[in-house]
Amino acid sequence: MRGYLASSIGVTCAAVLTLSSALPAMAAVPGGRASSAVAAVAAVPGGRASSVVPVTESAPVPGSTQSLPLVPLTGPRATGVLPERGLGPQAVRSFSLVGVVWDDPGIELNGRVQLRTRASGTTRWSDWQEVETHNAGHGPDPGTMEGGSSRMRGSTEPLWVGDSDGIEVRVRAEEGHVGTTRAPVLPDGLRVELVDPGAQSLAGAPTQTSHAVAPVDPPGTDESDTVPGAYFSASAPNADLAPLDALKIPALSKKATTVEASREAMPGATEGSAEGVQPYIGPRPSIITRRGWGADETLREAGFVYTDKVKVAFVHHTGTGNNYSCSQAPSVIRSIYRYHVVSSGWRDIGYNFLVDKCGNIYEGRAGGVAKPVMGAHTLGFNDDSMGIAVLGSYSSTNPSAAVVNAIAKLSAWKLGLYGMDPRAATYLTSAGGNLYPKGENARLNVISGHRDGFATDCPGRLLYGKLGSARSTAALYQGR
Known part of the structure; x- marks a missing residue:
């Protein structure tokens, strides 16, 4: 070797x-x-x-990420009402891939994530689509520097939706994933991530897009x-x-x-x-x-x-x-x-x-x-x-x-x-x-x-x- x-x-x-x-x-x-x-x-x-x-052709930074907090869709919990967070239908900057993240990577999202998107430049909304929530099996190993990074977040699998400029999201907790004495909960810090991959030049290198990048500090930005x-x-x-x-x-x-x-x-x-x-x-x-x-x-x-x-x-x-x-x-x-x-x-x-x-x-x-x-x-x-x-x-x-x-x-x-x-x-x-x-x-x-x-x-x-x-x-x- x-x-x-x-x-x-x-x-x-x-x-x-x-x-x-x-x-x-x-x-x-x-x-x-x-x-x-x-x-x-x-x-x-x-x-x-x-x-x-x-x-x-390589120098410009491609793409962008919009990170939007998910807000409560249900009022104070009543009997039979499960916690639900999401976003109502709204216009956003262009994106092509979407996923949901939360603060603690050690917590699973025991619930159901559904979303629909609007094709860019149209009034056409997609049907509701399911996002795979069980994504914990992917990722860095425990005990490694990468796995222990403070930047790590819990996440669903991402979903490719094509060029879109509208989003609606609903995340509902599910029964049966917690002990009988505890109410279903959703993890803290839920937000939807809207990813624009950016354009690619004919030579294969990335080119600049006009979309603003959300305020996220990318790692390793040193000399x-x-x-x-x-x-x-x-x-x-x-x-x-x-x-x-x-x-x-x-x-x-x-x-x-x-x-x-x-x-x-x-x-x-x-x-x-x-x-x-x-x-x-x-x-x-x-x-x-x-x-x-x-x-x-x-x-x-x-x-x-x-x-x-x-x-x-x-x-x-x-x-x-x-x-x-x-x-x-x-x-x-x-x-x-x-x-x-x-x-x-x-x-x-x-x-x-x-x-x-x-x-x-x-x-x-x-x-x-x-x-x-x-x-x-x-x-x-x-x-x-x-x-x-x-x-x-x-x-x-x-x-x-x-x-x-x-x-x-x-x-x-x-x-x-x-x-x-x-x-x-x-x-x-x-x-x-x-x-x-x-x-x-x-x-x-x-x-x-x-x-x-x-x-x-x-x-x-x-x-x-x-x-x-x-x-x-x-x-x-x-x-x-």
């Missing part, structure tokens, strides 16, 4: 030093296990990379996050795979991928394997970079956090609904990113990779697609794992064959880099959750669904049912 990282980092460092010998190193990330070699290319303080990364430094820092960990301003990391054939991996000291080689034996690695798929989907790199916290290896791929759905076109997928991802960071208080988008319903693969959390970046996707099991999220909801909708194949191909490559057989099972130590208590050694499939590590409906019944096919296809891609 360490050999692979050191070798990969060496290539990255060489590329960076060739382009700009004046770029200083960054200190290791607090709370992570990044080596000084990784940290040296993780970020570029001072934003002195203008000669390396074009910034004319190391200035443009172009922040954009350079996100590209640097992939410098051995693609140019620093690449919109996409190109696919490689299985032969080329195996040759490339064999040049590196292979991480996590299986027991009994001999030197010189060809590793089981699938062909590297094409991956759209963060620059490709228009990530605003000044939103996230600076630097990256790494784990030791990648032993399990957890498959998720985003729960954002299926009412998007694949050309809109970058906007959906930018919205989820902003919701995770600005609204929920995470350091970056939670997932390591995302897949749209056409099977396109996107880089998620920054730090390098080939590296063991710690995500915030499966509460209790973010260490030594990666999260793959399919954009959409798959409890009653079947995922396309392209989606299942993308999961298989991505898993065959990334798990193969760490010596893992996608048909096998392995063990991860729980950091705490509702299925496995902290410290328990959980036996999990190498390709697992979110529900295998946390009691949740994610990744939806119909996507979960396709994981067996993904495992066998991934093994074929690896040549097993």
Whole structure:
């Protein structure tokens, strides 16, 4: 593992030093296990990379977040009346994704969230839509610096609604979630978050919108996050795979991928394997970079956090609904990113990779697609794992064959880099959750669904049912 990282980092460092010998190193990330070699290319303080990364299209900050408090919809509690908060129908600035947050991330919203929206520039209101409230299984692990941040909030899953300029919300507490001697309650600080993903330039970089940003202080807004430094820092960990301003990391054939991996000291080689034996690695798929989907790199916290290896791929759905076109997928991802960071208080988008319903693969959390970046996707099991999220909801909708194949191909490559057989099972130590208590050694499939590590409906019944096919296809891609 360490050999692979050191070798990969060496290539990255060489590329960076060739382009700009004046770029200083960054200190290791607090709370992570990044080596000084990784940290040296993780970020570029001072934003002195203008000669390396074009910034004319990257510099503006995209999108906005409107945070509106939910007010009581019921008077003083009377017998049979449940607490209810919300917003009456009202005009707002344009947005495309919506969710509800509250103050304490340790409290669940035991209730029902419904909303309807008005399409921008029309008088047409949508039908009432349900928002998935049980989102506690996503997020940073307890005990980590990210999980203990004072910025953390409780949150529902977000819902993609398309370009809208009107909102109506109602949140009602439900009976049966509390003890018989206690009345149903709603968490404090309930508010609706309306996310505008912003525009994306033709070159893939974000562009400025005219909408004002709500008064939320984004994290990490120091010198190391200035443009172009922040954009350079996100590209640097992939410098051995693609140019620093690449919109996409190109696919490689299985032969080329195996040759490339064999040049590196292979991480996590299986027991009994001999030197010189060809590793089981699938062909590297094409991956759209963060620059490709228009990530605003000044939103996230600076630097990256790494784990030791990648032993399990957890498959998720985003729960954002299926009412998007694949050309809109970058906007959906930018919205989820902003919701995770600005609204929920995470350091970056939670997932390591995302897949749209056409099977396109996107880089998620920054730090390098080939590296063991710690995500915030499966509460209790973010260490030594990666999260793959399919954009959409798959409890009653079947995922396309392209989606299942993308999961298989991505898993065959990334798990193969760490010596893992996608048909096998392995063990991860729980950091705490509702299925496995902290410290328990959980036996999990190498390709697992979110529900295998946390009691949740994610990744939806119909996507979960396709994981067996993904495992066998991934093994074929690896040549097993």
